[in-house]
């Protein structure tokens with residue numbers, strides 16, 4: 223039996239990217255990788271793509287948002303969960319904006335509609351050491367990695383961007399036909415990415431529209447990935463394929479992404495959904 227037995231949780235999603243959110247701010251325990259994986263697996267818990275914890279975590283001031291992938295690994299950033307947590311905290315505080323902490327730094331979220339939230343996701347990191355890559359690549363707009371079997375590559379030369387977590391983005395003519403379920407895991411575990419990587423295929427529709435499908439590190443294909451949408455817009459703009467503002471269409475819906483020229487920060491705007499609450503069973 224774990225310390226979560228009897229504890230309540232919320233189910234939320236951002237464009238179908240599913241979260242179980244556990245509020246541990248008044249508890250004196252944290253979750254670990256095994257517990258996160260047990261919560262995320264629908265055979266043993268409520269099931270989700272990411273487990274999100276709200277914590278008082280030292281040395282952070284204020285509320286800390288913990289992000290745990292379905293495989294149990296803890297990571298630093300989650301765009302869709304940031305909108306969900308922003309919405310929850312703003313409701314708690316009866317406020318129109320809020321700041322909270324993550325492993326990737328402080329985030330600022332504000333309300334732009336009833337269940338529509340904007341988040342300042344910070345500045346992208348573009349140097350190969352910051353992605354991180356295992357070897358020097360001076361131009362992260364086009365890195366030397368192949369998607370598919372070494373002797374018969376299907377795609378090659380993605381961009382790499384870190385937006386609090388590592389992303390690699392392949393620009394393709396048709397995102398729908400890419401076998402992301404086959405190639406996603408190969409690239410996620412490619413030795414060029416020492417912390418593994420989130421893998422996207424991006425189809426540029428126009429200067430202001432991108433179609434994106436994502437294989438998430440530690441979670442597989444999800445209906446939407448907010449940080450991937452941010453990374454894709456940055457990569458597309460660096461390749462002069464789009465402007466600095468675009469609608470990114472994921473399987474679960476649209477995100478508006480802007481990479482601001484004046485301060486280099488990425489603003490992500492999109493919907494959130496509250497599905498309901500639940501309680502971990504007494505024998506959890």
Ligand SMILES: N[C@@H](CCC[C@H](N)C(=O)O)C(=O)O
Pocket residue numbers: 239272289291297298299300301302303387388420438439440441444446447448449450
């Ligand atoms: N779904 C998230 C990203 C979650 C973390 C990611 N899988 C990673 O391992 O970095 C999003 O909306 O950004």
